[in-house]
Structures are given as structure tokens and as C-alpha cells.
Amino acid sequence: MRNTYIRKTVLAAIIADLLISTSAHAQSQDPSADAMVGPTVVVSGIRSSLSSSLNTKRMQDGVVDAVSAEDAGKFPDTNIAESLQRVTGVQIQRNGGEGRYISVRGLGPEFNNVLVNGRTMTSDTGGREFSFDLLSSDLISKALVYKTSQPFLPEGGIGSTVDIQTARPLSGKVGHAFVLNGSGSYDSNSEKKTPNVSGLYSFANAERNFGVNASLSYTDRASTQNKAITDAWNYRDVSFINGDLNSKGLTMADVTTRKAFIPQSYGFQQENETRKRLVGNLTVQYNPSSTWKLTADALYSHLDQRNNVIAFSDWINPQVLGATLGSNNQIASLLRPGAAFYANNPALAGAGNLLGEANSNDMIVKGGDRLSVTRAFGLNSKWALAPEWKLEGDLNTSRTNSGSPDLWVVAGMVPTNGDVLSFGSTPSIVFGDGLDDPTKVRAHAVSNGIVSNTDKLYEGRLGLSWSHDIGYFKGLDTGLSRSQREVGRTEWNSDSWNTYSGYHLALPSSLFTVTPMENFLGGGAQVPSAYLSFDPYAYMNYLNQRSVLTQSNDPALYLNTSIYPNGPMAIDYTKPSSWAVKEKVSSFYVDSKWEGDRWSVNAGVRVVHVQSSSSGTSRVLLSATKSPNDTTYILNYGPMTTLMVDNSYNSVLPSANLKIDLTRDMLLRLAASKTETRPTLNQLGVSNSYGGRYGDVQAGGGNPYLKPMKSNNLDLSWEWYLSKTNYVSAAVFQKNVRDFLETRLVDTTLPQYPGEVVHDTRVRNGQKGKIKGVEIAGQYAFETEVEWLRGFGATANYTYVDATASREVDSGTPNCGYPGLSPQSYNASLFYEKSSFQARVSYNWRNHFSVDCGGGSTQPRNRAAYGQSDASLRYNLTPAVSLYADFINLNNARTHEYALNESQFLMLEDVGRRVNVGVRASF
Numbered sequence: 001m002r003n004t005y006i007r008k009t010v011l012a013a014i015i016a017d018l019l020i021s022t023s024a025h026a027q028s029q030d031p032s033a034d035a036m037v038g039p040t041v042v043v044s045g046i047r048s049s050l051s052s053s054l055n056t057k058r059m060q061d062g063v064v065d066a067v068s069a070e071d072a073g074k075f076p077d078t079n080i081a082e083s084l085q086r087v088t089g090v091q092i093q094r095n096g097g098e099g100r101y102i103s104v105r106g107l108g109p110e111f112n113n114v115l116v117n118g119r120t121m122t123s124d125t126g127g128r129e130f131s132f133d134l135l136s137s138d139l140i141s142k143a144l145v146y147k148t149s150q151p152f153l154p155e156g157g158i159g160s161t162v163d164i165q166t167a168r169p170l171s172g173k174v175g176h177a178f179v180l181n182g183s184g185s186y187d188s189n190s191e192k193k194t195p196n197v198s199g200l201y202s203f204a205n206a207e208r209n210f211g212v213n214a215s216l217s218y219t220d221r222a223s224t225q226n227k228a229i230t231d232a233w234n235y236r237d238v239s240f241i242n243g244d245l246n247s248k249g250l251t252m253a254d255v256t257t258r259k260a261f262i263p264q265s266y267g268f269q270q271e272n273e274t275r276k277r278l279v280g281n282l283t284v285q286y287n288p289s290s291t292w293k294l295t296a297d298a299l300y301s302h303l304d305q306r307n308n309v310i311a312f313s314d315w316i317n318p319q320v321l322g323a324t325l326g327s328n329n330q331i332a333s334l335l336r337p338g339a340a341f342y343a344n345n346p347a348l349a350g351a352g353n354l355l356g357e358a359n360s361n362d363m364i365v366k367g368g369d370r371l372s373v374t375r376a377f378g379l380n381s382k383w384a385l386a387p388e389w390k391l392e393g394d395l396n397t398s399r400t401n402s403g404s405p406d407l408w409v410v411a412g413m414v415p416t417n418g419d420v421l422s423f424g425s426t427p428s429i430v431f432g433d434g435l436d437d438p439t440k441v442r443a444h445a446v447s448n449g450i451v452s453n454t455d456k457l458y459e460g461r462l463g464l465s466w467s468h469d470i471g472y473f474k475g476l477d478t479g480l481s482r483s484q485r486e487v488g489r490t491e492w493n494s495d496s497w498n499t500y501s502g503y504h505l506a507l508p509s510s511l512f513t514v515t516p517m518e519n520f521l522g523g524g525a526q527v528p529s530a531y532l533s534f535d536p537y538a539y540m541n542y543l544n545q546r547s548v549l550t551q552s553n554d555p556a557l558y559l560n561t562s563i564y565p566n567g568p569m570a571i572d573y574t575k576p577s578s579w580a581v582k583e584k585v586s587s588f589y590v591d592s593k594w595e596g597d598r599w600s601v602n603a604g605v606r607v608v609h610v611q612s613s614s615s616g617t618s619r620v621l622l623s624a625t626k627s628p629n630d631t632t633y634i635l636n637y638g639p640m641t642t643l644m645v646d647n648s649y650n651s652v653l654p655s656a657n658l659k660i661d662l663t664r665d666m667l668l669r670l671a672a673s674k675t676e677t678r679p680t681l682n683q684l685g686v687s688n689s690y691g692g693r694y695g696d697v698q699a700g701g702g703n704p705y706l707k708p709m710k711s712n713n714l715d716l717s718w719e720w721y722l723s724k725t726n727y728v729s730a731a732v733f734q735k736n737v738r739d740f741l742e743t744r745l746v747d748t749t750l751p752q753y754p755g756e757v758v759h760d761t762r763v764r765n766g767q768k769g770k771i772k773g774v775e776i777a778g779q780y781a782f783e784t785e786v787e788w789l790r791g792f793g794a795t796a797n798y799t800y801v802d803a804t805a806s807r808e809v810d811s812g813t814p815n816c817g818y819p820g821l822s823p824q825s826y827n828a829s830l831f832y833e834k835s836s837f838q839a840r841v842s843y844n845w846r847n848h849f850s851v852d853c854g855g856g857s858t859q860p861r862n863r864a865a866y867g868q869s870d871a872s873l874r875y876n877l878t879p880a881v882s883l884y885a886d887f888i889n890l891n892n893a894r895t896h897e898y899a900l901n902e903s904q905f906l907m908l909e910d911v912g913r914r915v916n917v918g919v920r921a922s923f
Helices: 011-020 031-035 045-059 080-084 341-345 536-543
Strands: 064-068 089-094 098-104 112-116 140-146 160-166 174-186 192-204 209-228 233-241 255-261 263-288 290-316 318-325 329-334 360-367 372-387 389-413 419-422 429-432 443-469 473-493 512-516 530-534 577-595 599-626 633-663 666-677 687-695 698-701 711-721 727-748 757-779 790-804 824-836 837-846 850-858 859-863 864-876 881-888 894-898 905-910 914-920
Touching: 045 064, 045 140, 045 711, 045 757, 045 790, 045 824, 045 837, 080 089, 080 098, 080 140, 098 112, 098 160, 174 209, 192 429, 233 859, 255 318, 255 329, 263 360, 290 389, 290 530, 360 530, 389 536, 443 536, 599 687, 633 687
Parallel strands: 112 160, 233 318, 698 757
Antiparallel strands: 064 140, 089 098, 140 160, 174 192, 174 914, 192 209, 209 263, 209 905, 233 255, 263 290, 290 360, 290 372, 318 329, 329 419, 360 389, 372 389, 389 443, 419 429, 443 473, 473 577, 512 530, 577 599, 599 633, 633 666, 666 711, 687 698, 711 727, 727 757, 757 790, 790 824, 824 837, 837 864, 850 859, 859 894, 864 881, 881 914, 894 905
């Protein structure tokens, strides 16, 4: 941990006094603060949290924001990401209504380096983005957001570096302390109640040379997410039939073919989710002497998320009736013909890739479970070698294992009557047939697999600090670090996708259950009153019977026991497909410190060497043959092969931060730096994938030759501290970026698909541009100005980001901006705190941003503006016991996603409201 240099000025004396007077549980940035002893004035509640965060911000060399716990085990929100969204320039992405990822200053989660107690943590994403929902906020003391780079910070955060700090026993009270917390949650969509409990124990001896902090948290949540979904918008050849659903005797002369944007499907999905999380943390501190301090940490996180996902969808083939075109050559409405239309128009029934038989109403079960286990251990040692020399060593390791079933199981009906669809910001559909008749269901495609992910990290660092007090030069910090990280993914699959694809096999009605759709999306969106649900494993077991396989698309193949000893529906554990990326990083930094009467500077450089190795094992695709009953291909794979690719590069990353005391309470900060973010580890794999249909063959995979993304940064920040709690600030920043990643489509040919153009879409370097923005923030707690205002306070901030991006010529991907970047965002909170009562209401808003530049087929996936309001209440029955209630998503905000524009609808998600009511006791 870098030493915080307290300047010998009047301003420094005031700041030091403020630090002493804040909550005894607040974590100090100065390593020597663990042994600080003296009188304290405990300020509790919301003001304590705001004051501690403000003191942290003021003391930093660079531009830093912080969120602090009000007290031990009392973080402001139930989720760490949801607290960080109140920091200027920070936005979050939610998973099932709960914060999971953060974006900072317009840069998505992969651009933000997240540390726990200054250490890198593994994650369950397969990449560098950190899942905040793996940790419980009960364990956290403080979270710092470094917006400007400094040499001691690990490289990787073009957007920011976030350091999550757990509580330290020698920073708390002497003696034994306990905190117990119990609550119940209610989810409005699932209408279920679930328990949450946590406990924290802390001990520090009278000499303050030994302390223990242990915490355990269990969270249980049952939720339901309701969605309207379009899988993708494709730009392809579309056959426009001149007629309506009642037309008869049409011929191919009534069909016109031209390219247009067409939706792939439209339907509805319900996810019934249970999420159980157990998190434990243990910290032991021992000071063998006044000059030597040891700290050991252990962290355990177990997340068991089970999703029961069922969807029903109106599959839309590129042959449509009565279609209207909107702007940008995209279909605005259409009639989807059914079997009765083709019976009345036999001249069309066999044309254009099985026109009459491929339309379907699909029931789909998806595998969305998420089982994740993280273990982390760390040991830190600090020595004061002499008054001016300090040495710090740190060793840590972490490992995350995660896995989930990979299911996409489809059964469907061939509709008799046609459907009416219109598209826009909110599509509508009128089904010609009901979706609740189990006697009409037929078999279709099945994908059955299991995915296992591993993320292992070993990290060590050694730092030496020299303080010098002659002239302007005040000393040097220098350090070495070495890490090795390996991320891997293994998949086991069946070869079942095209076994029955095409809807030619009728199924027994006993496999399906009529399921009502009660109050789905508030009763809007013209949702049918009922649909058919089914057990995917019972469905696959039926299809895997030898007597049924005789009716498959290729009985000779699928009944061959030498190829499929357990049938094509069974997962073949003898043929895993896997990839792994091993990354070794060595770095060295030096940071010089300078100081004058009203200014201070730290300037230095970080030098990094990266060596990566990507390997993969998979089966070679030998050939692809057209399915006899569908528009897909039957893929014929050969033996397993292994491929390995090595890559290495060096980086030099200078940075400088200047702080000027304009007045006693006013600061100006200037910063310049060069930063980089390495490609997400799962993007460096050597895997290849194949899919698509006749005339639209798709390929993809990893790219082990990706280079790091780089940015040259300039920052200017003005801060005015009105009191220990109140302030206003403004900042401007600019990032000149290059070598940013883009999902680029390249058309090629493959011998396995003779006569077909293959659209190969994968991540490549190429994008460059500028990101510049403005941040304005302030907080004010009324104290003595007006009697009736006492106890009230407010915090607010606003961020504007302007970004320009240029991509490689003919990249095949629309210019959709930077993933995670919202041009504007703001949040505001109003709180009241007096005597035994606290209340807070908050509103967070961000406007549209790109989720993925290739997330809707070859089109981008964008998320529309979103604003959510939350509230909390606290009442102290006694100084040690309090009641509380948290209300999440009071305004029942919904997430809306679209492709190129808002009329290209992709998703509308309703997660409902959530209430958490509980009691907290400390003694």
C-alpha cells in the first residue's frame, strides 16, 4: 500500500484533525494508521459515511472518489456496485435487478481494474471484468475509485482502478465487538420471501498489536424476470409475397426478393431464479514490533444461482406477407404465413427453402444456472527499516471455479393460421393459433452441454519507500510485481442439434404442461394467457430412444453405437472442447514525490512485460451437409486437435499528478498519464465455432493475437471543501484511445461449406478515437442554517461524455461507439438524519449505451436510457439495535434493448420491485 504523504501546511493540519474525528471504524489510507491511538469523536450514520468518503477524496494525490461504511458491517447498500453508482461517472449493469458490473467515465467493465485490499481478484466471467455480486457488502469497509493513474496502481484500468477494502481489526475498537444482521426480502414478481443473515466479529487487544476480524454472510433471493425478446435483426435477402393471409393461387410471380432488415423472431421469456450466496472473510493482524506489521486475509465466496428459463417464440423466416418498410430499409410490420396459407397457394409451398414448413411457434428451455466458488488468500508485511525507509511485501492467490449447463432445447408447432406482427420501440403480436395445445407439438433442435470455467491467479509484489525532506524533492516509491493468471474453459456437448430439426416428428402430449401467464409484463404486450412448459431432460430422454431415432434426420448416423454409444442426446464426455490462456506479467515502477509551499506532485513510470500463451483443444469440422427437413446444416466433426499460440509485448506507462492549494479549502488537480487495458482473457482463445443456415453461414471464435488497448489521458479537477461533509467539484477529462477492440465481420470461404460465403465474426484490434467529458458533483448536509432544514442533506452528480470512434474500413460492423459508454448520467440522493431516524431516497439515471457492437447477430446491441429510484429507512431502537427497510426499484423501471435504432427492438425486461426489511444489533 502506498504511503500517504501529509504535507506540513495549515491545510494538512485541518485534514489530519478531520481524520481523527471521523468514525473509529473508518479505514485509513496510511499504513501506519493501524496503530493510531488517541481520542475520537464518533460520528454515526449517513453523515459519517459521507464525511469519511470526503476525507479520503481530499487526501489523495490524484482524482479519487470513495464510498465508506457508516459503521462496521453497515455499507450504504445491499450491493457494492449499487453504492458505487452514486460515485460521479460510475454506472452499473444489472443481472436480475442486482448490480454486477460497473462502467466508469464511459468505459465498460473490462476497462476497470478491480482490486480487493490492493490485490487482483479472479472472477467467474472468463475475462477481466469483475462480478460485484460475488461479494457481500456486509464485509466491506470502503471502496475507492481511482480515476487518474499512479505508478503504484496495477496496470489495466483505462477507465478506473477500484480498490475494495475489507475491515481491519486494528483500525477498530479495543476489545471484543459483534454485529448481527438479519432480514427478509420480498420480490414483487416472484411474490416470494427469502432470508438474509450476516455476522461480524472483531477483536483488538489493549496493546493494539494483535487483532482478528471475521465475518460471514448468507443471502437468499428468489426472483422472476419477465421479458419480451427478439433474438436478432438480420440484413439479408427477404422474399416479399404480394398478398395477405386470405390470398389463394399465388405464384412465384407474386414474390419479390430484396435485401432488408428483418427480425429473426419475437416472443416472450420468463426466468424464475433462485440466488444463494455465502461469503466469509477472515483477517488477522499481528505486529511483532512497533516497526513490523503483518496482515493475513482469507476470503470465500459461494454463489449458487439456479434459473428455470422458458421462452416461447414466433420464428420468422425471410418470406413474409403484406410487409411494410420503415426507415433504414427495415421491416416495420408483417404477416407471417401459416400452413393454411401455403395449402391455398401450392405454387409457393416448395419454393425458397421450404417456405411452408419452416415457420414455427417455438417453446424453448434455456440453461442459465451459475455456480461459482471463489477462494482468496493474502499475506502482507510492512517494515519501517528506518524513519525514512519503509519496505512492503505482499503475496496473494485466488481461484474461481464456475460451471453451468449449456442448454437450448426447442420444441415447436407448425402454425395453421398466420400471425400479425408490428415492430417499433414496443412490438405487438397477434397469434393466429393458441400456444397451449400439447397435441400439436413437434420435435426440433436440441443443444445439450456443460461448461466449466476456471480462473487461477498468483501474485506477488515488493515495494520500497524513501522519504526525503530537503528542498522540493520529498522522496521515492519503487516496486516490483509478478503475476501469473490462467483462465480456462472446457465444454462437453452432445451432437444433438440437428437430430430432429425441422418439426417433422410429432411428440406425446404427456411431455408438456399447460402453464398460465399471469400478469406477465403487467398484462400488456398482447401476451397469450397460457403456453406449454416442459422438462428438457425428460424431452431429451424420449428423443434418445432407439425406437424414436428411426425417425431422425439421419437414422443411419444417429443409431450408430460406435459414434453415439449413449445416443446423440447424451453428452459425450470423451470429447471435450477446451481453451486456456496463461498470462505472465512482470512490472516495475518508480514514483517521485515533490512538494512546495502550496503544491505537491507525484510523477513516475510503470514498465510492464506481458507474455501470454493461448491453447485450445477441439474437434476439426470435416464437412457440413444440408439437413433434409430444415434450413440448417448437419456438421460432421473429426478427431480432437490441439493448437497453441504465444504472444508477448512490453509497455511503458508514465503518469504525473499535480495538486495545488488555491485557498485553504480549495484544490486544483492536474494529471497526465498513459494507460492500457489488456484484451479480455476469453477473447484470446484459439477456439472456432460454426452455425447459421442456408445462405447465412456464420463462424467465429477467439483471437490470440490481440494487442492491448491504449489511452493517453489528461485530467483537470477543481474541488471546494465547504466543511467536513459538504463540497462541490468539477472535472474535465480526455482520453485519446487506440487499438481498441471491435467485433469485425470478414467474409471468407471454407471448404466444408462449398459454394457458400462464410461470415466470420470475431474480435479484432482497430478502433481508435477520443473520449472526453465533464463531471460535476456536490453534497450538502444542512446543520444550523434553518431550523426546519436541520437533518436534511443532498448529494448529486452529473457526467457528460462525448466520444468519437473510427474503425477499420469495411469492418462489416456498424459504428456503434464504445461498449458501456453512456453520453450522460446523473444520480441524486436526498437524506434525512436526526436523533434515532434516518431516511434516504435516491435516483440514478444513465442514457443509452452500447452493450455489444455485435450483440444482435451482426448488428449491435444497445440499451436504452434507464432510471431507477431506491429508498432506505433506519430507526435506532437503542444505541445498539436498529430496524431498517430498503426499497429497490421503487419506480419499477424496465430495461429496453435495441439493435441499430430503437425501432429494431431486442428486449424489454421487467425485474419488479424488491423490499428488504431487517434488524441490526451491535455489542
